[in-house]
Amino acid sequence: MTRPERLIYMANQIAKFFAAQAGDPAEGVAGHLRSFWDPQMRAELVAWNAAGGDGLDPISAEAVGRLA
């Protein structure tokens, strides 16, 4: 599996924003990915996360896990 470097970077950037917000940051990230990301992009990240999710920060990983 090719490492989805760009998607990991983007997910982690989004996570940095939601980490500061009130409430559940992982749900914020998951909601953002559902609202703005093409399903294929989400699927790539879900697959990467399922394979260990190297590079995803904890909030991103939890969010991507909820997309599965």
Next chain:
Amino acid sequence: MSRVLEIDFGTPQATGEPVTLTIDGRAVTVPAGTSILRAARQAGTSIPKLCATDSLEAFGSCRLCLVEIDGRAGTPASCTTPVAAGMVVHTQTPKLAKLRRGVMELYISDHPLDCLTCAANGDCELQDMAGAVGLREVRYGHEGESHTGLPCDASNPYFTFDPAKCIVCSRCVRACDEVQGTLALTVEDRGFGSKITASQNELFLSSECVSCGACVQACPTAALTEKAVIAIGQPERAEVTTCGYCGVGCTFKAELRGEELVRMVPWKDGKANHGHSCVKGRFAWGYATHRERVLEPMIRASIQDPWRTVSWDEAIAYAAAEFTRIEATYGAHAIGGITSSRCTNEETYLVQKMIRARFGVNNVDTCARVCHSPTGYGLKTAFGTSAGTQDFDSVEDCDVMVVIGANPTDGHPVFASRMKRRLRAGAKLIVIDPRRIDLVRTPHVEAAHHLPLRPGTNVAVLVAMAHVIVTEGLCDGAFVRERCDWDEFQHWAEFVARPEHSPQASEAATGVPAADLRAAARLYATGGNGAFYYGLGVTEHSQGSTAVMAIANLAMATGNLGRPGVGVNPLRGQNNVQGACDMGSFPHELTGYRHISDAATRALFEAAWGAPIDPEPGLRIPNMLDAAVAGRFKAIYIQGEDILQSDPNTRHVAAGLAAMECVVIHDLFLNETANYGHVFLPGSTFLEKNGTFTNAERRIQRVRKVIGPRNGYEDWEVTELFSNALGYPMAYGHPAAIMDEIAALTPTFAGVSYDLLDREGSVQWPCNEAAPLGTPVMHLERFVRGLGKFVITEYVPTDEKIGPRFPLLLTTGRILSQYNVGAQTRRTENVIWHEEDVLEIHHTTPRSAAWPRATGCGWPAERGRRRCGPASPTGSRRGWSTPPSTTR
């Protein structure tokens, strides 16, 4: 249409209480403060005048507009004499007639008598006034000393200054002062020696003149004349249309002689520009007839092949066959489209409709992805609407302007003139920008505070301002309690009040002295009506949305929303950035910013379009390119965009385009992106089509076909041809029908129609049953989303770092004479002001680090090679540099 005639009332409109007087035996009621000259004109009486015009304050120099007033001595100038209750005025008496003829006789005694060969013949106020006062002879002869032999200054590419024809009425000087705010012109010497000069008696071209043309428009004689009028002759008909350049959206009278465009004259009734313009809009339209414009379609099987000129039928059939083949081979998700912020609302709407309805995918995006999607996201989150809160006229009520990440005098010059006018009248200015932009210090304008932050630290500066406002008790608690979510406010207030967000703590990152930042924050919070004006320096950044929300937080916390003079105002880069976003160009939204996942909205469109709509978001431009590199995205229709030049990471864009099997370019010229094109469909200019643009203040304005499309079709017709060939029928007949469909499907556009626009001139959305004539200022009683939302905006340092290999950070900037990537303005006489791109670099940047490579043919950069001219040691902060946005 015949000439669009505008009445010149002589002096500006007043706003006082009604006053009734008698003029030539008739009762006239006008606002207090109105001049007698204007009152008479409103009553239908034209008092002769030369130095007066209603775009300028009264001056009282020509002595033609003299009147007699019962009970008052002498013959006062009616332009400088205000009306009074009960006043009895006589505008035509034997005494006045004699005086006026005497004045005119003196003017004409020092004026060339070449009316029959003069370019202004038939459009000359001096000629008109000679007739109006009944001048029959000039007794003084022409043998004495005069100005008729003075040389003509033809240095400016667009107009001439012939002092021999100048009557020194000062209208040009006052237009430059009052309207444009550049103060480049003056009257040199005095008495008979008086003459108009640019800067220090220089040629216009080498002076401080910015070629806005306000002086040319104001000139009552042929002293200042467009070269096109001299070459072609006086125009004989006109159409009112909207400029195709920046997001100000100036409206013009496009004046023609036969089929030839002679000049663009700013329309006095234009609600965005009020009769003013810049050098681009007024003069830089020559690209429409430039020799490099492609007028016939072309195709090629491979980007290594030469282009082959074909008929429209063959080109459309080829493109449709390729898209159909790719759909069959790779699936519909391998196909997408890019709409343009330079095209009309109707054209943009059709592109996204074709991709969505014909292919069942949402792979549509717009260049506003790069420049202003953060505004859409940020303001929708905070207020509930993806648009600025005010109209441009709101600036008249502003007390404190905060300009951040924008360079209005270069990027939005007509609005910058409005800003400068208000600043000269006493409003305060805060500039937050790494560059010392012109607004920081310009004639009669000086910023109270310039915060020269390090690039990438907008959020840190804005949060530090919030820290000052919260910790010093400067919030508008009543506004916040009434209009915003109180719990979210408290959470936000606790966040910004943390010590790490103080100006002192932020200074190391931002480079902004804490004391300056504190003073600026206090001024914004306490200086009266405070308004933010921001541009791409805020939005074109990885924290763009966060910065927009940080601005929204400040506006809510200080109560600077919901009335004239305040607000959050994005200055849109291109003419139709707002419209392109409104029209459903983003892959996750249908028109009016309704999410694609909303079943009710989709059902509305599915019923109207007769096709199912994918409920999932599509690919954005960078994701399309990613998918292309990965082999999953194969075909794209690009209308009016040069993504290879305008999008970030040139190498990545090129790799993505090269990986596609069919790239359809729909444009005016063979741009950089066309190097990767397989089909080229010639586009039409804004002069050649009907439609609408929506400017930065949500103002929807008509674009009218001034001349026939030289390429054969308006752009909406080309998309319609393409769609029909793809098997999804479209048959609108006229863009008015497209707008009717948009209005039927979009609640914020529900009341918009071409009939309404023709009647009202323009309207600002929302325009619907609740606001049938539009909405100049939004969120008056409540926010569209209900309660205003405070969002935590944590500063995240940029990943862009300098190092030994790449010692400079580059960021682009605007140039007055050029627009976007220069596709249009580089093909006009505007190149005389900008022959090549110049890198601005701080004079203390070590030459060994960058300068030798930054001269001549270019230098290597991390994401591509930049071509730019010699380095210029001005303006920028140390350690980074500014090439213009046109740099390739």
